[in-house]
Amino acid sequence: MYREKKTKEYTLPPLPNAEKGKVVTRFPPEPNGYLHIGHAKAAIMDYEYAKLYDGKFILRFDDTNPDKDKLEFYDAQKEDLQWLGIEWDEEYNTSDHLSKHYKLAEQLIQQGDAYVCNCTPEEIKKNRKNRIACKCRSNSIEENLELWEGILSHLTGYILRLKGDMKSDNTAMRDPTLFRIIETPHPIQGDKYRVWPTYDFAGAVEDSISGVTHPFRTKEYELRDECYFYLLDKLGLRRPYLLEFSRLSIEGMPVSKRKINPLIEKGVVTGFDDIRLPTLRGLKRRGITKQAIRNFVISQGVSKTEATVSFSLLEAENRKILDPIARRFFFIKDPIKLIVENAPEKKKAIPYHPSNRELGERIFETDKIFYIPFEDIDSLREGVIFRLKDLFNIRILEKNKVVYGEYIGEELIPDTLRIQWTTSRYIPITVFIPHSLYINDEFNENSLEEIHGIAEESIKNTSHGEIIQFERFGFVRIEHTDKGIIGFFTHR
RNA sequence: GCUCCCGUGGUGUAGUCCGGUCAAUCAUUCCGGCCUUUCGAGCCGGCAACUCGGGUUCGAAUCCCGACGGGAGCACCA
Incomplete structure (x- = not known):
């Protein structure tokens, strides 16, 4: 009889300030692209912690930038999350709450905690650098209220700013932008709104009013913590217990759109599911299992230490999953x-x-x-x-x-x-082997190796997408195409 | 440049909040051995780390100061 291997328990360290049954977490992606391993880290952490404490997990689309957000990505991202095995108790779009945001904005203006500004971006930048307040900052509450009404209906060239502290050492506190005008139609709201909150405003407000107790965000937001709490305090909203962790980076696998998008546009990689990419679709296509991703992510934990992880760690997790269940075939x-x-x-x-x-x-x-x-x-x-x-x-x-x-x-x-x-x-078969996309910041021309060979006849009996092992060669994910059977090399 | 964050073996990670039980955990890589009709898996063993310098203390990976190294932010993006 085949015996199940003993599996290591993957557990998370305890969450501070957490009480069983009362933890609420959230994953707030912006629907502007496909999810990658970095998103998976955040999503899995949020989900696992909610589960660990019998709490609630919310999926929230932070769709507050119509210039970037696209309808197709709401569903694409949900598919990616579902593939990971993540289930959410609640789902909503930040854009559904805009009228609420407008009310809160008005409250801030009325309290004298926000003002309308029509300086140019250059002026604002310069003033921030020099810690100088602009003339708009001294607008009266009445003026601001009136301008705000105007912005909501027709005015252009204005933004709403938090009255923070232009003298603060923390640049995030130097009167950050709260709302700006974007005329581009929104993928869901259409042209219903033309004034959109920025991340600083929407993120803090949504975390608080949706009842999130433990919001996680990556470290690059750390400087904005002060602003986050300042805003909530001014609005009289509950402060969640904010936590930060480092971004996940994998050696030779860039996660940023800045590096990936050009490769797709130039056709250098086949698409967002190219097996060289750290997108969830790419990893899936390559033969990385969701269990491996989960174990890998949990083993990384939520520390703030920046680390460049070697892909072999993910491979090792994947091998543990695959080895007991992958059928063996002969490939020459x-x-x-x-x-x-x-x-x-x-x-x-x-x-x-x-x-x-x-x-x-x-x-x-x-x-x-x-x-x-x-x-x-x-x-x-x-x-x-x-x-x-x-x-x-x-x-x-x-x-x-x-x-x-x-x-x-x-x-x-x-x-x-x-x-x-x-x-x-025999059956002829082509196997594609992924290598590092970038070597020393340079695109690796040889990142996709193509191997031609033959496999035993019964390879025909594999199912599309089945992950098998070619003996003495490695794990391979099989696809049946019009042009025959192809394989994607997962790892040894 | 300014501000903030981080710094445990080759790689990642536990421990740091609440100093002693840490001659430092676990995983991975690598190196041996065993096992096996895969150079896979499994089993056993091994190498290997608290960035540096001061200070506090009977005692510091853990607290304080400084240096060095790495990262991030300085958007009408998130």
């Missing part, structure tokens, strides 16, 4: 013909897995013709004995364009090389 890279005149004709059943018998077996019908990897035979001299794995032993008689061999029995001989093989009934 650079096949060379082997003729064995005295070979007995055999009908041989070979299991698909060395220990997991549930995976069944396939039957080979052999004659005197075989195909074996050139690389293996190249390293052997004439006269040497090797074994066709799971079949019988061969002595090499002659090596030329074709190899001639002699059948010399079936008993196992210790320490003989055992190599994979096919009969003449």
Whole structure:
């Protein structure tokens, strides 16, 4: 009987200030692209912590920038999350709450805590740098209220700013922008609104009013913490327990759109599901399992230490998942013909897995013709004995364009090389091997290696998307296409 | 440049808040051995770390100061 391997428990460190049943977390992606491993880290943390404390997990689309957000990504991101096995208790869009945001904005203006500004971006930038207040800052509350009304309806060139502290050492406090005008139609709200809150405003407000107790964000927002709480205090809203963690970066796998998008536009990679990419779709297509991603992410934890993780850590997790369940097949890279005149004709059943018998077996019908990897035979001299794995032993008689061999029995001989093989009934197959997309910040021209070879006939029985192991080669995810069977090399 | 954050073996990570039980955890890589009809998996063993310098203390990976190194922010993006 095949026995289940003992699995390591993956657990998260305790959450500060957390009470069972009362924890609420949220994952707030912006619907402007496909999710990648970095998003997965955040989403899994949010989800797992909610689960750990029997709490609630909210999916919130931070769709407050119509210039960037696209309808297709709401669903695409949900698909990605579902693939990861993440379930949310509640889902909504920040854009659904805009009228509420407007009310809060008005409250700030009325309290004298926000003002309308029509300085140019350059002036604002300069003043921030020099810690100088602009003339707009001294607008009266009445003026601001009136301008705000105007902005909501027709005025252009204005923004709403928080009256923070222009003298603060923290640049995020130097009167950050709260609302700006964007005329582009919103993917969901259409042209209903033309004034949109910025992240500083929307993020803080939504975390608070949606009842989130433990919002996680990545470290680059740290400077904005002060602003986050200042705003909530001014609005009289509850302060959540804000937590930050470092971004996840994987060696040779850029996560930023700045680096990925150009490659897609130029057609250098095939799309967002290219197997060289750290997008969830890319990883999936390559054969990385969701369990591996989860274990990997949890093992990273939520520390603030920046780390560049080697992909081999993810591979190791994936291998633990795949090894017990992946069917084994024979694949021959650079096949060379082997003729064995005295070979007995055999009908041989070979299991698909060395220990997991549930995976069944396939039957080979052999004659005197075989195909074996050139690389293996190249390293052997004439006269040497090797074994066709799971079949019988061969002595090499002659090596030329074709190899001639002699059948010399079936008993196992210790320490003989055992190599994979096919009969003449093979299936041609192309395997794509991903390598680092970038090497020292330069695009790696050889990031996608293409290998041609042949596989045993029963490879036809694989399902589309099945992840298998080619013996002595590595794990491969199989796709059946119009042009035949292709494989994506997952890892060794 | 200014401000903030981070700094445990090759790589990641636990421990740092509440100093002693840390001659420092776990994983991965690498190196041996065992096992195995895969150069896979499994099992056993091994190498290998608290950035540096001061200070506080009976005692510091843990607290304080400084230096150095790395990262981030300085948007009408999130």
